[in-house]
Amino acid sequence: xxxxxxIRVLVVDDSVVVRRLVTDALRADPQIDVVxxxxxxxxxxxxxxxxxxxxxxxxxxxxxxxxxxxLDRLKKDHPDVRAIILSTHEEEKYIAQAxxxxxxxxMLKSADTDEIENAIRPTAVGKKNxxxxxxxxxxxxxxxxxxxxxxxxxxxxxxxxxLADVMPRIMDHSSHRIVxxxxxxxxEARRVDGKMV
Numbered sequence: 001x002x003x004x005x006x007i008r009v010l011v012v013d014d015s016v017v018v019r020r021l022v023t024d025a026l027r028a029d030p031q032i033d034v035v036x037x038x039x040x041x042x043x044x045x046x047x048x049x050x051x052x053x054x055x056x057x058x059x060x061x062x063x064x065x066x067x068x069x070x071l072d073r074l075k076k077d078h079p080d081v082r083a084i085i086l087s088t089h090e091e092e093k094y095i096a097q098a099x100x101x102x103x104x105x106x107m108l109k110s111a112d113t114d115e116i117e118n119a120i121r122p123t124a125v126g127k128k129n130x131x132x133x134x135x136x137x138x139x140x141x142x143x144x145x146x147x148x149x150x151x152x153x154x155x156x157x158x159x160x161x162x163l164a165d166v167m168p169r170i171m172d173h174s175s176h177r178i179v180x181x182x183x184x185x186x187x188e189a190r191r192v193d194g195k196m197v
Contacts, residue, residue, distance in 0.1 A: 006033035010051060012044040012058035012070070013037075013086070018109070022057065022086070041070025048078055057107075060087040060094060068097055075102035093163065100159050151183040162186060 009032055013019045019037045026032045035051045038044035042065045044058060056074060060067040071083055084105040085098045095106050152159040162183060 006031055007055060008033050008035045008051070008053040010035060010044065010047055010053040010056045011037045012039075012041065012056060012062070012067070014039050014059060014062040018059070018086075041065030041067065041073070044070055045073055045077070048074060048081060053081060055104075056081060056083045057086050058083065060085060060089060060098075068101060071098065071101045071103055093160070096159055096163055155184045155187045157183050157187045 009026060011019050011022050011026070011034060013022070016039075019039070023034050023037055026034050035053050036047045038047050040062045041058070044056065045065075047053075048056065058067045058070060062070075065073075067085055067087070071085070074081060074083055079102075082104040083102070084107055085094075085103050086107050086109060087094060088109050090108055098106050152162050166186060
């Protein structure tokens with residue numbers, strides 16, 4: 001996709017109102033071409049195959065096929081299509097799961113339309129590999145989560161299992177013992193004969 005061509009976007013949300021609001025806001029920008037909308041992941045995957053969007057913006061919670069299952073399938077079947085999750089959930093577990101499945105960004109529905117439009121351009125053309133928008137500490141939080149995910153991948157650790165185990169325990173560790181909770185040390189403590197247990 002060239003930087004001068006309109007960015008082809010597919011909007012996926014089970015709410016007719018949200019689909020309409022996002023679509024109308026994006027259509028106001030001449031550099032964005034909303035090529036379609038879908039009410040669930042199954043319909044979205046069909047439309048991706050038919051319409052060849054550059055970018056899919058999708059909700060997490062949808063009937064039939066939710067956003068995470070859709071994201072997983074999308075990245076396997078159409079690895080060049082970029083994806084941004086648009087959600088009400090700001091908890092780290094959702095952001096980490098989206099990142100682990102290959103999302104290129106995560107935006108809260110509380111973000112204003114200017115933030116959404118400004119995020120679409122660099123995400124669609126591949127200038128940003130990850131973004132998190134809509135929270136005052138968005139940059140710091142996404143950087144921390146991205147670092148954890150990449151460190152887990154480096155040490156062949158399931159990032160979701162790691163976060164689920166470590167996050168509840170992190171406040172109980174003194175600062176000199178926190179190193180025990182880093183992905184490499186965490187993985188080594190769980191390996192027996194070279195295999196994770």
